[in-house]
Structures are given as C-alpha cells and as structure tokens.
Amino acid sequence: MMGAGVLLARRNLGRDRVRLAASVGGIALALSLTLALDAIYAGVANQLTTYIERSGADVWVAQAGVRNLHMVASALPASVVDAVRAIDGVATITPILEATDTIAAGEERAVAYVIGLPAGAAAGGPWDIAEGSAQVGPGEIIVDRGFARTAGVALGGTVEVLGGQARIVGLSSGTASLVNTVAFVSFGDFRAMRGGAAVISFALVTVAPGASADGVAAAIERRVPGVTAQSRADFMAQERRIVTDMSADVIAIMSIVGFVVALAVVALTVYVATLARRRDYGVLKALGARNRVLYRVVLAQAAISVAAGLAVGLGFTASLSILVGWTDLDLQLAITASSVEKVAVFAAVIAGLAAILPIRQIGGVDPAIVFRRGAPA
Amino acid sequence: MTELTLDVRDISKRFGDGETGVLAVRDVSLAIEPGEIVLIMGPSGSGKTTLLSMMGALLRPTSGSIHLDGMPISMMSEDRLPDIRLRQIGFIFQDFNLLSALTTLENVSVVAELAGVKGRAARGRAQALLSDLGLGERLDFLPEKLSGGEKQRVAIARALVNDPPLILADEPTANLDSKIGHEIMRLLRAVAKQEGRSVVIVSHDERIRDIADRVLWLEDGALRDIVTMATDPVCGMAIERERAVSAARDGETWYFCSRGCRAEYLGGPTAEAVIEGPAGDRQAADRER
Incomplete structure (x- = not known):
C-alpha cells in the first residue's frame, strides 16, 4: 500500500x-x-580560525581567562616563556604579540590581526608565502596578497601599522577573511610601538613527540600561575563559538x-x-x-x-x-x-x-x- | 437453494428531516444470485443512484438491511466498509473515473495494490486482465489517449482486478457510441455468465435489456415492476418472460418472441407440454397481426 x-x-x-x-x-x-x-x-x-589552525602551535597559552583571539586582549609577563619551557612535553615555545589594528596603504584600510613575530619563530608565522620573504625584520611587514592588490601596493611598498610605517617584504596567501586580515611585523617593532614593556600576548607551544596537547595544556595551567592554556582544537572551538x-x-x-x-x-x-x-x-x-x-x-x-x-x-x-x-x-x-x-x-x-x-x-x-x-x- | 450474492431487504433512504426531508428510496427489496445480471431502469431522480450507492456500501440506508455474500454491510462500521468496497465490489462508472495521472496499467494495478497485492504481482494481474480485454497494446497509455470504449474496458478491468463477486455499473454505456456500447454489454455479460459474478446495472439504455436477466423499474424510489428477461432459443432475441409465449420441454421452460419461433422450436423433438401465458398470447398475437 x-x-x-x-x-x-x-x-x-x-x-x-x-x-x-x-x-x-x-x-x-x-x-x-x-x-x-x-x-x-x-x-x-x-x-x-585559519590563523590558529595554521599557526603550527599545539597549545596556546594566554592570559588567565582569555580563551580566544578575536576581540580580546591578552597580556602575559615575558617570564612566562621560561616557566612554560620547563614543563615536560613542551618541545618549542614562541612568544608572540598580537593586537587587532587597522592597517592602511594608500586609500585602502583593513582590520587586521597584527602579529609581532620573533626572528626564526617555530610557530605563529605565515604558512603560505605567495611572494617575497616569510621572515620579518625591523621595519618590515608581511601582508595578505589580496590586501596588497586592493591597496595597489607590492613588495617594497609601505603600510601604516600600529601607528608607524613598515615596508612590505612578503605577501601571504590565505590570511584574509570577510572580517579581517593577518599582518606580520617583527617582535621588536611591535614591542617598541607598544612602549617596550616586557610582555607578550600569547605563547605558542609545540609539544614533543608522544606528548598530548591536552595533557601539556593541563600541566601548564597547573604549574604556571595566571595563564590559560588550551590545545589548538579547544582554542579554535572557542573562536568559532564567538562567531x-x-x-x-x-x-x-x-x-x-x-x-x-x-x-x-x-x-x-x-x-x-x-x-x-x-x-x-x-x-x-x-x-x-x-x-x-x-x-x-x-x-x-x-x-x-x-x-x-x-x-x-x-x-x-x-x-x-x-x-x-x-x-x-x-x-x-x-x-x-x-x-x-x-x-x-x-x-x-x-x-x-x-x-x-x-x-x-x-x-x-x-x-x-x-x-x-x-x-x- | 442458491446462496444470494446480494440480498436487499426493505431498504429506505431519507435525506433530511421533517417537511424538507426527501425519501429517495422506499422499501426496496431485491435478491441477486451469482451470475445474474439485473438492470435497474427508471426516470431521472427516481432513486437509482441512491440505491446503487447503498448497494455499493457508499451510503447507509435509513432502514432495512443489505447483505453482500452473507455479510450485513448495512450494519457494518464505517471503518470496515472500504475493505468491502475494495474486495467485494467492482465499480464501473458512466464517466469512467480513471485516474488521469496514471497509465492504463497503473489504473488497474493500483487497486490491486490497495488490496494488499505486492507491486509486481499486482502489475502482472492487471496486465493479464487488460490483455484479455484487448488492451495489451495500451498498457502505458494515459487515459486521455484512450477512446471511450477503451476507457470503459480499463474501468472493467479495474472492477475485476480484486475478483469481487458483485459488479455495480452506473450507466456504463451512456458515453459510448452504439457499437462500443454493445461491446461493453457483451463484456459485462461475459463477466456474469463466464465468471459467475452478479452484475447490477443502472441505466437508461434500453439496449442493455438484451443482456439482462431481470429488468427492474424504479420510480419515486420504489420498484414498480419486475421484468424477467429471457433469450428466444430460436432467434436469439432478448424478451420479457412475462410477455412471452413459452413452452416446456425436457423439464425446462423456454420463452419465445412469437408463436412462429415457438412453432419452429417445437417442430423438433416432442414437447412435454405447452404453456401459453396470457400476456405472451397477446404480444404474440400482436406481432403476428
């Protein structure tokens, strides 16, 4: 029937x-x-969440209570880096500075996660360079290729960032979204532009072979006071929840x-x-x-x-x-x-x-x- | 005693109440045997369709009873009636009432499927019936592509697909020309006589008298006259028994359209007796004059 x-x-x-x-x-x-x-x-x-996903970090260490990247500020004393490095299972640690800022070139302006990156960083840098260098030195910046095209600038061009100016040394790919873009400057420049305080925003940790990200994050939170540590997956989930x-x-x-x-x-x-x-x-x-x-x-x-x-x-x-x-x-x-x-x-x-x-x-x-x-x- | 297919006893149907109420059918009794063809005639508004609806378990009588194959269908709950209609009764309509979205084959097989026959078996049964009725080449046609006669043959196949003991036909030849009408009548006769089904036909079409075993006249909701039909064994003409000349031979009574046919018939082996009804005498005499 x-x-x-x-x-x-x-x-x-x-x-x-x-x-x-x-x-x-x-x-x-x-x-x-x-x-x-x-x-x-x-x-x-x-x-x-692309930046978090592609940063290369297994664990994100932030100021206590900070559980995502978007529309928040995290400030940790630089001494946290050594404290975290001493924990079992931590292979590498990369301190970064991060702020949401507006970058501008000519008439073009874009909201950006500006990342202050130490030289030779093991994590947190651009993952796909379309043109130029993946390393930023003093006075230099890496911007998204889409932003550069729209702004009409190329390698060697100048971008206003964090109240100063930086020269484009690299064009990255996959670092722009509908709401913002990611720009990379040198750690020293970022710190100087922020008054030179010995603080970092996040510590990006890679874990040693055989160690679990969740286990290492839990150990960091136990042993390092004033921090929130999350695995990459958890950090991404929190970021998604914001959206x-x-x-x-x-x-x-x-x-x-x-x-x-x-x-x-x-x-x-x-x-x-x-x-x-x-x-x-x-x-x-x-x-x-x-x-x-x-x-x-x-x-x-x-x-x-x-x-x-x-x-x-x-x-x-x-x-x-x-x-x-x-x-x-x-x-x-x-x-x-x-x-x-x-x-x-x-x-x-x-x-x-x-x-x-x-x-x-x-x-x-x-x-x-x-x-x-x-x-x- | 032969078991009746349909036994209608003193049924009446009233629509509405009080002064505005209408008694559409009054005290009708009717018994139909297996293999019998009964034609119900009457003027428009005489209650034919109401009577047919009640016999088809589509309408409940106000009083009286209807038994179908021994089952009291007039007393059954509404819930049981669809099953009775599906398995015990085959309907044939003036307007054919085929489902326009379905093909010829589907129009028939879907009714078998409603009765619980599985898809392939239902289609097989429908195909066999349609092929028997000469529609083997029209299985995939939509109703709109069929002639009137073909549509009515599909309707007949649909009425037969669940092997019901009773076929109810409402003006089955009304929308057909003379030739096709005869073909449909022949089919209905075969359905009754070869397969032992009872067929009740409501019609204005006088030609159907030729195939009916009995003709009933319904007027103002009541049966006024009952005519039993017979076939003249000499000329093959359909005749009313009550008005025919008759003769008994070999223990059986035979009916003739005229004295001439009877004489021709009796010219063969010796008759046991000759019976002449008064009506038959008058009619035969009229014809001979």
Missing part, C-alpha cells in the same frame, strides 16, 4: 511539471536562504523567514494539487482506499517536493560557494553537515505541516462524488 501511495504521489506531481518546478524552485530558494547564510557564517568561522554567538540571531531570523516562505510554497502547491485531484481522491475512496492511504499520498507529495527542493537548494548553495571561490571576494561559503541536518529537519517539518490542510480536505471528500457527472477521465 505504501507503493501505491508513493506511485500516486509521484504521478500526481509528474503530471503537472510546471507546478512541480515552481514548487521545487520556491522551496529550494527558501531553504537556500538558510543554507547560504549558515555557509557564510561557517566560512567566516573557518577563516577566523556562532554573534551570528545566532541573524541566522535564526533568516531561518524563520526561509521556513515560512518554504512552508507557504509547499502548502500552497500541495493544496492546489490536491484540490485539482479532488475527484480522483473520491474515486479512490469509492474503490475502497482508506483515508490513511490517501493521506500518505499527500504526505508523499509534500515530502517529494520538499526533498527535491532541498536537493536543488543544496546544489544551488554548493554552486554558489564554488562561484564565490572563483571571485576575489574574501568570502568563503562552508556547507557544514550540521547545517544540512538542520535544514533537512526544517524541510521534514515543512512537509508535515504543508500536508495538514490538504489532508483535512481529503478527509471531507464524499466518495459518492463518483456518481456525479462532468469530470470524465
């Missing part, structure tokens, strides 16, 4: 392809709204809009399709089909429409993410499994709700409609 229901649903949908296309298209666009927005925020989160928290309301609102639009589209098309086949349902009832079989037909119609809409919406969003990747935009669309899961649940709820009205309509169809003249098949 399940087969009969699905067959009828497929045929009913297939017989009116224009209506089906409109329905699937409407659902796809509505669901894409949520999917694309989720993907944009996931992309931003990915971009924001999620900031975007939650926007995503919720857009998801509700998408949900309502998709629901309206599916409900309307399934209702109209049911209305158009009212007599068919009467015939089936007269022939002995139970109401629940007919309800299944309507539900299957809604489910097929929504599933097709979801598939098209996913395809559309995936295509969009590829297209965006081909542009110069510092934007990344990352379609995550959890986002697809969420939208699929949305879609299932939409299908169920959209079927309610047509099901009520079918429930009221009198099977004796078969004896009324005027609708030959």
Whole structure:
C-alpha cells in the first residue's frame, strides 16, 4: 500500500511539471536562504580560525581567562616563556604579540590581526608565502596578497601599522577573511610601538613527540600561575563559538523567514494539487482506499517536493560557494553537515505541516462524488 | 437453494428531516444470485443512484438491511466498509473515473495494490486482465489517449482486478457510441455468465435489456415492476418472460418472441407440454397481426 501511495504521489506531481518546478524552485530558494547564510557564517568561522589552525602551535597559552583571539586582549609577563619551557612535553615555545589594528596603504584600510613575530619563530608565522620573504625584520611587514592588490601596493611598498610605517617584504596567501586580515611585523617593532614593556600576548607551544596537547595544556595551567592554556582544537572551538554567538540571531531570523516562505510554497502547491485531484481522491475512496492511504499520498507529495527542493537548494548553495571561490571576494561559503541536518529537519517539518490542510480536505471528500457527472477521465 | 450474492431487504433512504426531508428510496427489496445480471431502469431522480450507492456500501440506508455474500454491510462500521468496497465490489462508472495521472496499467494495478497485492504481482494481474480485454497494446497509455470504449474496458478491468463477486455499473454505456456500447454489454455479460459474478446495472439504455436477466423499474424510489428477461432459443432475441409465449420441454421452460419461433422450436423433438401465458398470447398475437 505504501507503493501505491508513493506511485500516486509521484504521478500526481509528474503530471503537472510546471507546478512541480515552481514548487521545487520556491522551496529550494527558501531553504537556500538558510543554507547560504549558515555557509557564510561557517566560512567566516573557518577563516577566523585559519590563523590558529595554521599557526603550527599545539597549545596556546594566554592570559588567565582569555580563551580566544578575536576581540580580546591578552597580556602575559615575558617570564612566562621560561616557566612554560620547563614543563615536560613542551618541545618549542614562541612568544608572540598580537593586537587587532587597522592597517592602511594608500586609500585602502583593513582590520587586521597584527602579529609581532620573533626572528626564526617555530610557530605563529605565515604558512603560505605567495611572494617575497616569510621572515620579518625591523621595519618590515608581511601582508595578505589580496590586501596588497586592493591597496595597489607590492613588495617594497609601505603600510601604516600600529601607528608607524613598515615596508612590505612578503605577501601571504590565505590570511584574509570577510572580517579581517593577518599582518606580520617583527617582535621588536611591535614591542617598541607598544612602549617596550616586557610582555607578550600569547605563547605558542609545540609539544614533543608522544606528548598530548591536552595533557601539556593541563600541566601548564597547573604549574604556571595566571595563564590559560588550551590545545589548538579547544582554542579554535572557542573562536568559532564567538562567531556562532554573534551570528545566532541573524541566522535564526533568516531561518524563520526561509521556513515560512518554504512552508507557504509547499502548502500552497500541495493544496492546489490536491484540490485539482479532488475527484480522483473520491474515486479512490469509492474503490475502497482508506483515508490513511490517501493521506500518505499527500504526505508523499509534500515530502517529494520538499526533498527535491532541498536537493536543488543544496546544489544551488554548493554552486554558489564554488562561484564565490572563483571571485576575489574574501568570502568563503562552508556547507557544514550540521547545517544540512538542520535544514533537512526544517524541510521534514515543512512537509508535515504543508500536508495538514490538504489532508483535512481529503478527509471531507464524499466518495459518492463518483456518481456525479462532468469530470470524465 | 442458491446462496444470494446480494440480498436487499426493505431498504429506505431519507435525506433530511421533517417537511424538507426527501425519501429517495422506499422499501426496496431485491435478491441477486451469482451470475445474474439485473438492470435497474427508471426516470431521472427516481432513486437509482441512491440505491446503487447503498448497494455499493457508499451510503447507509435509513432502514432495512443489505447483505453482500452473507455479510450485513448495512450494519457494518464505517471503518470496515472500504475493505468491502475494495474486495467485494467492482465499480464501473458512466464517466469512467480513471485516474488521469496514471497509465492504463497503473489504473488497474493500483487497486490491486490497495488490496494488499505486492507491486509486481499486482502489475502482472492487471496486465493479464487488460490483455484479455484487448488492451495489451495500451498498457502505458494515459487515459486521455484512450477512446471511450477503451476507457470503459480499463474501468472493467479495474472492477475485476480484486475478483469481487458483485459488479455495480452506473450507466456504463451512456458515453459510448452504439457499437462500443454493445461491446461493453457483451463484456459485462461475459463477466456474469463466464465468471459467475452478479452484475447490477443502472441505466437508461434500453439496449442493455438484451443482456439482462431481470429488468427492474424504479420510480419515486420504489420498484414498480419486475421484468424477467429471457433469450428466444430460436432467434436469439432478448424478451420479457412475462410477455412471452413459452413452452416446456425436457423439464425446462423456454420463452419465445412469437408463436412462429415457438412453432419452429417445437417442430423438433416432442414437447412435454405447452404453456401459453396470457400476456405472451397477446404480444404474440400482436406481432403476428
């Protein structure tokens, strides 16, 4: 009987392809709204955590209570470096200075994580150099290649940073996001620009072979007072949470809009399709089909429409993410499994709700409609 | 005693209450045997469709009882009636009522599937029936691509697919031309006589008298007259028994359209007796004049 229901649903949908296309298209666009927005925020989160991920550090040591990089300041005494180095499992330690600042070149300005990097740093430096050097000395800076292109500067050009000026010695790749970029200056310059205090922002630790990042982080927190130490994974998760928290309301609102639009589209098309086949349902009832079989037909119609809409919406969003990747935009669309899961649940709820009205309509169809003249098949 | 397929006893149907109420069917009784074809005729608004709906378990009588194959369908709960309609009754409609989105094959197989037959078996059963009815080349056609006669044959296949003992047909020839109408009548007769199903036909079409075993006249919701049909063994004409001349031979009564046919018939082996009904006498005399 399940087969009969699905067959009828497929045929009913297939017989009116224009209506089906409109329905699937409407659902796809509505669901894409949520999917694309989720993907944009996931992309931003990915971009924001790229520096942490690619820094080469296994453990991030910060001022006590500081658990992420974005929109926070961390200040540790330089003596922390020696204290951390003495802990078992620590292979290397790189102190960095970090501040969120605006870098400028010509008319172009960009918010940047400015990283003060010691010479020969084992971690924390640029991971992909497109042009020039990966090492920064006094008076030098490495900026993202996209920023340089937009600003119209090249190697040897000048960038304003931390209230001074630095000469571009390297152009990095993959260090820009929708919200900011990463620029690298020498540790000494950074410290001097900040008044020369013996502080650092973070200590980046690599662990020795056989040691676990979580174990080393726990040991650091136990033995070094006034610090918070997290594994790279934990630090990234905290950074992502910032983005999620900031975007939650926007995503919720857009998801509700998408949900309502998709629901309206599916409900309307399934209702109209049911209305158009009212007599068919009467015939089936007269022939002995139970109401629940007919309800299944309507539900299957809604489910097929929504599933097709979801598939098209996913395809559309995936295509969009590829297209965006081909542009110069510092934007990344990352379609995550959890986002697809969420939208699929949305879609299932939409299908169920959209079927309610047509099901009520079918429930009221009198099977004796078969004896009324005027609708030959 | 033969077990009845359909046993309708004193059924009435009233729509509405009080002064505005309408008694659509009043005290109708009817017994139909397996393999019997009963034609119900009557003017528009006489209650034919209401009666058919009640016999088809689509409408509950206000009073009286209906038994189908011994089951009291008029007393059954609403929940059980769809199953009765699905397995015990085959419906044929004037407007064919095929599902426009389904192919010929699917229109038939879907009804078998509703009765619990699995997909492939349902399709096999539907295909065999449709091929028997000459539609083997039309299996994948949508109803809109079929002629009226083909649509009605699909409807007949659909009515038969769950092997019901009772077929209810509502004006089955009304939308068909004369030739196709005859073809459908022939099919319905075969359904009754070869497969032992009871067939109840509601129609205005006088031609259907030719295949009916009995003709009932419904007027103002009540059966006014009952005519039993017979076939003249000499000329093959369908005749009303009550108005025919008859003869008994070899323990069986035979009915003739005229004295001439009877004489021709009796010219063979010796008859045991000759019975002439008064109506038959009058009609035969009229014809001979």
